[in-house]
Amino acid sequence: MSILVNTETRLLVQGITGHEGGFHSVQMLKYGTNIVAGVTPGKGGEWVLNGKIPVFDSVQTAAEFTGANASIIFVPARFAGDAILEAADAGIKLIVCITEGIPVKEMLQIKRAISHKDIRLIGPNSPGIISPPFTKVGIIPGNITKPGNVGVVSRSGTLTYEVVYALKQADIGTSTCVGIGGDPIVGTDFIDILSHFEGDSQTDVVVMIGEIGGLEEEKAAVYVANHMTKPVIGFIAGLAAPPNKRMGHAGAIIEGGVGTAESKINALKNAGIQVAHYPEEIPELIKKL
C-alpha cells in the first residue's frame, strides 16, 4: 500500500501542452502513472503524447469525460492559483502543484478557501509524490528510488531526491515519498503526511526532511512524540545558513527564537527522533534501527 496515490489514481495534467508539463507527463507515463487527460484552455480537442492523451479546455469537462480523480499542475506561476481553484471546484480530491513562485498572499487565500473542502493540496513548489515502482505524480526522477518500506516527507525539492537516492544507493526502498513544497504557505503539512505514514501498512520507518523557517518541524516533532509508533529519522537543512533575513520587527517578534536549524534539531531530538548530519547519513541511521 502507498499513501495518497496508487494504481487507482487517474491523473489529469494541467498545463500538459507546456514545456515542463509535456516533458514530465512523458516521464510519468513511462513510469506507469495512469494519465487520463490534460487541460490547456484553448486547446481542448487536441490529443498529445503520441495521440494517447486527450486535452480539454477545462478541468470540469476533463473530469466529467475521463473520471480523473487527481491533478498535477505545471502552469506558470501567475495562472497556477487559478488552476488550483479550478481543480478544487471541479471536484478533484488530490491536487499536486509543482509550480513555484505563486505570490504568498494568493496562497493564503487559496488555502483558506479550500480548507473546508475534502481536498488535499500538495504544494505549491512541490516535487510531487512518488510511490515506487509504478506511480508518480510529480517530477521526482523515477530511477532514483526503488520500492521499499521507508516513507519520506520533505519540504524541499531536490534535497528530497538526494535522500531517496541515498536510500536506494544503500539498497533501501521507499514506500511513498511526498514533497510537501518549499513555500511559506503550502496545502499540506508534515503532520498530515506523518499521520498517513503511521497508518500505512507498507511503511515501517519515516524520514522527515525539514529546513529553517516556520514552526512546522517543531509542531511535527510534538506530533511524532505523541502519536507515532513508527521510528522517524530527521534531517534539517540550514545549519550553515546565515541568520534569516528577518522580515522586519514583525517577523522577528513572531518567530522569536524559534525557526532556526538549532531549534528544530533540538525539537526533533527531544521528541526522540534521530537527526542525521547530512543526507547520506540517513541510510546509515536506518540500518542501525
Place this chain on the structure above:
Amino acid sequence: MSILVNTETRLLVQGITGHEGGFHSVQMLKYGTNIVAGVTPGKGGEWVLNGKIPVFDSVQTAAEFTGANASIIFVPARFAGDAILEAADAGIKLIVCITEGIPVKEMLQIKRAISHKDIRLIGPNSPGIISPPFTKVGIIPGNITKPGNVGVVSRSGTLTYEVVYALKQADIGTSTCVGIGGDPIVGTDFIDILSHFEGDSQTDVVVMIGEIGGLEEEKAAVYVANHMTKPVIGFIAGLAAPPNKRMGHAGAIIEGGVGTAESKINALKNAGIQVAHYPEEIPELIKKL
C-alpha cells in the same frame, strides 16, 4: 423547553447605549431576559440601565468578563456587519441581528465566512426570538404572546407580531417564536428552525409565515413533507402584491416562474400544509387540528 434561547441564555447587547438598543434592553430586562453586558466601543467602563449592566469596548472583553453566550445587535447598518463578525470572532454562539439595511453583498460575505463555524446567526432585519414567559432576545413585544405549545417561524417582522397576537387573542400560547429576518440573505433559514421545533418537546404545532421572493418556502415545504411529524400551518404574504420589480433578465431567468405567492401556497399545500388566507385565520385552523 424552548428552542435557541432559554434561562441559560446570558445575553450581550451590541449597541446598548444607542436609542433602540437602550430602549429594547429595558424591555428585555423587564421581560426577564438575563442581560449580562453591553458593548459600545469607546464607552467601556460605563454602567447603564440604572447601573445594572456593565458596558465594554469589545465583545471579546465583554464575553471574557461576563460569560455572555448570546448577542443581540442594534448598531447602525453600516457597522452591523462588523458587529456580527466581532461577535462570531469572540466565540458567541447565538447572534441575533435586529439591524435592517446591511448591504446584501456584505451579508453574502459574512454568511459565507461564518458558515463553517458553529455559530447560529438569526437575521439581519429580524425581530428576534421570544420564548414566553421569561426570555426574549429581540424586539417582539412581550405582552402580545403567552406561553404555549405553538412554535412560530417567520421571515417577516411585524407580520409575526400579528400572528402571535392573534394566537394569544384566541387563547393559544407560543413555545418559541423566531423571526429569521426579511432580508434576501439571512443567517438561518426556515428548515433550520423547523428542525428545531420538530425536536422540541414543548412544541406540538408549528406556524410558518412566508412571503414572496426566493425559494425558501418551497424548500421548507419539501422538508416538512419529508421530515416533520408535527402539523404545520402556513401563511404567505403577497398575493395582492404587484409582480416583483424584476432584477433585470438575470433575476427573471434565475427565479423563473417560482417565488410568487401562488407558487409558494401551492408548494405548501402539496406538502400537506394548511394555508391561512389571513393572519387571524391561523388560530382557527389550529383549533380545528
Place this chain on the structure above:
Amino acid sequence: MRLHEYQSKEIFANHQIPVPRGRLASSPEDAKLIAEELNRPVVLKAQVLVGGRGKAGGIRLVKSPGEASDEASKILGSKIKEIPVRRLLVEEAVNIQQEIYIGMTIDRDSGSTLLIASGEGGVDVEEVARTSPEKIARVYVDPLLGLKDYQARNLAAEIELPRPLWRSFISITKGLYQSYQELDATLAEINPLVITADGRLIALDGKMIIDDNALFRHPDLVEKRDFSAEAPEEIEAQKFCLEYIKLSGDIGCLVNGAGLAMATMDIIQHNGGQPANFLDIGGGASAEKVAAALRIILQDPQVKTVLVNIFGGITRCDEVAIGIKKILDQIKTDIPFIIRLVGTNEKEGREILASANLETADTLQEAAGKAVQKSLEYAP
C-alpha cells in the same frame, strides 16, 4: 437605484469593457455635433429608466448628422411610458454578427453571485431561458474569493464562443464583475454583448442596479441621480426612506414592515377591496416619517380611504400617533382614516389619538372590513 445606460457604459469603459464611441446629447444640436464627430451612422438612444424603449420608439438608427438632429428633436421631450425623454445617448452604429447575453445578480438560494451567459442574447433572452434552458450557462461566484478566470473561461466555452474571442470575453466578464462589486450592484448586465462583423466583442447596452442600502458608499451616484426620469411620489418616498409602490386601487395603506404591508393588502383584497399602494414605513419610524408617508398617500387622487396598520415592535405606536395628528393638523381632508395600533407603546398612542376623531379597529380583519366599507361609501 437603477443606473442609466450611459452611466453603466461609463463604468464599463472604466473597467476595460469595450463600448461604442459616443456621448450624451440634451438637444438636437448636440446630437448633430456628436454625429458629425463620429462621422458615420449613429444610433440615438433615449435615456429613460423603463424597459421596452426600443419598441416605444426610443432607439433610432440615423445615417447623417442632419437626420440625427431631426430624429433627436422628435424623441427629446416626447414621453416613453409616462417618463419624459430629456437626454439621448448618441453612439456609433455597430455591425452586429451575433448577440450574446451576460449578466450577474445575487442568488439567494446559493448565497452567492450567479453569473449567467447565453450565446443567444438580445431582448428575447428570457424566452430562450424558458424554451431552451440548456442554452443558458451558469457560474456561481464565491463571495469571498470573487470571480476567477477559469469561471469566465468556462462560460465562454459553454456558450460556444469562438476561441479567438475568449481572452476578450474573460476580460469583459471580469470587468463587469468588478463594476458590480465596486458599485455595490445587485444586478449588472450586458445585453447584448455583440460580436461585430469584424470579429470584436462590444457592449451595446448595459444595465446596473445599485443596492440602496449601500448608496452611502457612493455619494457621487446619489448626487448625479436623475430624478426627472422617476415617478415624483416615489422620489418623495425615497427621501424619507419609505418603501412606496403605487398601485391601482383606492385604499391607501400605511403599514410598518414589508410582510405586514403585504398581508394588509392581501386582506383588503380578500375583503373585496383594492389597495392604492404598498407603503412600508420600516422599523422605528419617527413622527416626521409617518407624516411624510401620509402626505404621499393623500396626494394620490384615487385614494378614498386610508388604512393605518401598525404593529409596534421597534416602531412605537406613540410616535406614529404623533405623526398622524401632525398631518391631520396640516392637511384638511375628509378622507376617512381607519387606525389600528397594537404593540409597543400602544396605550400612549391611543391616548394621543383619542382627541382626534378617528375610526379605530382592534383586529386586522376588522380594520380591513371597515376600510373596504368606507371606501365604498366615500363620495368627495
Place this chain on the structure above:
Amino acid sequence: MRLHEYQSKEIFANHQIPVPRGRLASSPEDAKLIAEELNRPVVLKAQVLVGGRGKAGGIRLVKSPGEASDEASKILGSKIKEIPVRRLLVEEAVNIQQEIYIGMTIDRDSGSTLLIASGEGGVDVEEVARTSPEKIARVYVDPLLGLKDYQARNLAAEIELPRPLWRSFISITKGLYQSYQELDATLAEINPLVITADGRLIALDGKMIIDDNALFRHPDLVEKRDFSAEAPEEIEAQKFCLEYIKLSGDIGCLVNGAGLAMATMDIIQHNGGQPANFLDIGGGASAEKVAAALRIILQDPQVKTVLVNIFGGITRCDEVAIGIKKILDQIKTDIPFIIRLVGTNEKEGREILASANLETADTLQEAAGKAVQKSLEYAP
C-alpha cells in the same frame, strides 16, 4: 524587494496615513531649499536599505536651512554599512510624546496575516517583545475577509491608546493593511507611529517589503528600483531570478533548490570548509541562467573552489552542463570545479562535460570532501 522609507511613506500618504511633510533631496542645495520651504527644524534621513541608519549617523536633526545644507553635504556620498548615500528625505521635525509600533506580516503558522501593535514602539520594540510579551497585542486577519474595524479597535484598546485617538488609529491601521494588500507586501510596518505633543498620530518611519513573486503586478516599483542602494552581485543575481546571498567562506556553491543548497553548505561546513555563498538556481534553469550564476560566483575574489551540485528533477542535467561549458569557454579560470550531476538527463549532462577536464563526484559527501580539499590546496 524592500522599499525605501520615502517610498513607503508615499504609499502611506495615499492611504490616508498622516506622515510628516517633506521631500527627497539629492544635493545639499535641495536639502536647504526644502528646509526653507518647511520653515522649521527638519530631520535629514539617509535613504539606504540597511538597518541601524540612526546609530550609523544617517539621521540628523537640524535647526536651520544653512545647517541642513551643511549636514546634507556630510551625509550625501558617505557610506552606511558599505552602501553609498545618494538621497536624503528632508522632513519637518515632530514633537514626540509617545512611540507606538504597528506592523503586519505573513504568519505561516496560522496561514494568515498577523498584525502586531505595541504602546512601546521605537527601535527597541523587539526587546520589549522579549522582556514584556504582554505589551505586544496581536490580531489575526482572515485572508478572505481582510482587516475589520473591530480588530483594529481591539488593538487600540489593548495597547491602551487614549480613546480620542482610536478613530485615527483605526484609519491608520486600515490604511496600512490596504497598502500591504495592494502592494502585495509581505511586511508593512510603521515604527514609530508617534503621538505628537499636540495629540495627533503620525507615521514617523515606515518599512515595506514586496513579495518578489508578485512584482509582475507592480511594474512601476520595478522601474523605480534604486539599484545603487543594493549590492551589485545581488542585483545581477536578481536579473536572472537567482537566489544569491554572499557569505564569508571560500567555496562557491551552485545548487538547484534552496533546501539542497543549504544542505550543501551544511555538508561543506561539516567537512571543515566554509561556503562562499548561498546560490539556488531554482527549478528548470536554462543554460544561460547557469552561466550567469557561475559568472557571479567567479566574480567573488574570495572563491577558491566551485562546487556544482545538481540533482535533476524539473532541472535537466544537460542544460546545466551546457551552461558550465559555456562559461568555461568564456572565462579562463584556474579555480577548480567539482561537479556532481544526478537525476533528469544525468547521462546526457555527463557526456557534455566529458570533453571538459572537470573533477566529478558521485555522492554529496564525496563532492563536499573534494571541494574542501581543493580549496585548501588552491593557490592562485
